[in-house]
Amino acid sequence: MLYVKTPEEVLAMIESEFAPLERTETVPLRDAMGRILAEDIAAREYVPDFDRSTVDGFAVRASDTFGCSDAIPAILPLQATVLMGQGADFALNEGECVAVPTGGAVPRDADSVVMLEYTEDYGDGTIGIAKPAAPGMNMIFRGDDVYPGKVILRKGRVLSSADIGALAAIGQVEVKVAKKLTVGVISTGDELVPPEVQPGPGQVRDVNSPMLEAMLTAFGCYVNNYGIVIDDEALLAEKVNNAVLECDAVLLSGGSSVGVKDAACRIIESVGRLLLHGIAIKPGKPTILGKAGEKPVAGLPGHPVAAYFITKLFVQPLLGRLTGRDMTAYTVTARVTESISANHGRAQYHCCRLTRRDGQLYAQPIRGKSGLITTLAGADGYFCIDRDCEGLPQNAEIQVTITGGV
């Protein structure tokens, strides 16, 4: 017998029932943005590989400049000029200086660089230094950025553009990442017509398959969209069976009527094992989850808003688990613009729009009955009212998870 589970129990079950697939592939750096790193990345060399100047100026031994000033500059013979992109494979003589450009190599035994602005070229082969240097000033030393063995990115990281830059810096031009999952999406319901069709009496457009395709593609999956299947158990069973063969995970949405829900349970049981029947959240209670072999097969609610929240809250963590993805998410603190009541006994999710006034962030709940897709349209994020909470007063502080643009 399967009871309705709390969200925490469902997330714990995902952890215990599903393991990372550890399926990896190697991609060139330019295709690695947004992919999930499949191994720790450690540097194999020093970056930079030589001592560098951070300014245009003159490399010196700091001790040769101690005590100098505008009035009494230190006068140092110019020993050499380092050019950009060339090495400086020599030692700075005591009491002399070497011209270096920004980013240029600094010769051995130089310990600091004086900026051009504090120097004067006397034109006779000597340079006047009007400001004392401190050791280390205006220099980056070999290995300051990375050294061999230093881990710069951890397995599971979703690679950002800054990470791509770091990988380029250490010469990691190929990256081992988790293989993309293929997720099958099936909508079921006799009332559904494709979005391009004008609904007849009693019909509505299929919202879930285009929405889930967009969500899962943005989440880094390939999507096999099987479209709409009518409420016929044999036909549905055949479609689910095919999808299980062709995909790494299958999402069946719709069938919120009792008969179809039961059919979905039977179909999942016929291809594998039922793990879950119902989650104590609103919207989204009539959710089922099973396993066909090691592949997850989920039955999402037909209501688009419920399907959306179940996908965000449970399907994405499940797909993240399979790919070893770091699922850390951040929330913003905001004040709710109006009082809002909640159903006692179930965690309740609301979409909201965010606005900032006088530095304070405000969350305006988007009102609407469950199943009405426009409560999602234009949303910037969502918040949860805990199961033990009967509602929120106006101006209550809440944590909003940002979704806008994704």
Place this chain on the structure above:
Amino acid sequence: MLYVKTPEEVLAMIESEFAPLERTETVPLRDAMGRILAEDIAAREYVPDFDRSTVDGFAVRASDTFGCSDAIPAILPLQATVLMGQGADFALNEGECVAVPTGGAVPRDADSVVMLEYTEDYGDGTIGIAKPAAPGMNMIFRGDDVYPGKVILRKGRVLSSADIGALAAIGQVEVKVAKKLTVGVISTGDELVPPEVQPGPGQVRDVNSPMLEAMLTAFGCYVNNYGIVIDDEALLAEKVNNAVLECDAVLLSGGSSVGVKDAACRIIESVGRLLLHGIAIKPGKPTILGKAGEKPVAGLPGHPVAAYFITKLFVQPLLGRLTGRDMTAYTVTARVTESISANHGRAQYHCCRLTRRDGQLYAQPIRGKSGLITTLAGADGYFCIDRDCEGLPQNAEIQVTITGGV
């Protein structure tokens, strides 16, 4: 004469000097995710187009159930059964009921639906109702979600998966969006080698062109990556000229040495007009911006960290301006894990990692000298220390802009 400008002055200049291009194209819904909406979207019909039940049960006139209870149910003859996906083009008789599935059509003159759980089928053509209905209970009425003329998404919105769902619901299967911009990226510097090459003495790998390509692609642009050009003014001028012809905007990065910076200014002046020479932020001061016709041409600092911040803080808003993109961004409140000093007189940006302990978010600044790319690697976001602030004590509250994964 061009003075160093504050970040606010630079953003105001972007608004005044550049206007939305208003170049649009129409894409199918399945390609619209992440695109910038080029017009307000209003519904042209009612959603739903008929009164619907939100539960499996019996449609009734609420007044026929007033006063009923478990002990004394209201006994109503079953007038008809509505099937899923079919209309209910008839009126409910007074004192009778109609069976409806979840999502099914409710007949005229019914004003509520009683859940199956509170009813009993006596098997003789009558149904016992054990719980009084209130008008409107368990129903969604025609147009509850949208009605003709209701604006559901505003011009400038970056379309999310939920928005895709809303567009499917109203049958908007093609969407007018801003055309993607093509941005040219050029790295310059005699010290640069491509990431796949082992740097020789005095050389470093080109970080900026792969990083900028990843950033701008994720931001929704096409990128023409022109790779590395040596510090030769004539050659660079030719490359910039070509890029201006082929692209909507050109980013030249590197050339932080005085001579090359001057060359970049001269090149921008030769193809158009110089607008800006220097921004009062750290890192990123040596930034230039000009216009070739109406096309922006920017000279970014060569230091990767500086190039990163200039792109986030100014280039993306500029590209957003050209495409009419809503640039609202959210920050999270966190406490800084260690004290941090700042240069008086310039706004100073730091990357950080975020961790949550006991419900409180902490920001760990990633230490490193400007130009060292690994201060970006693994960052979850960044924060700013204001120009008038000399530093932050440990545990100070800061606003962090989230970047992880992008």
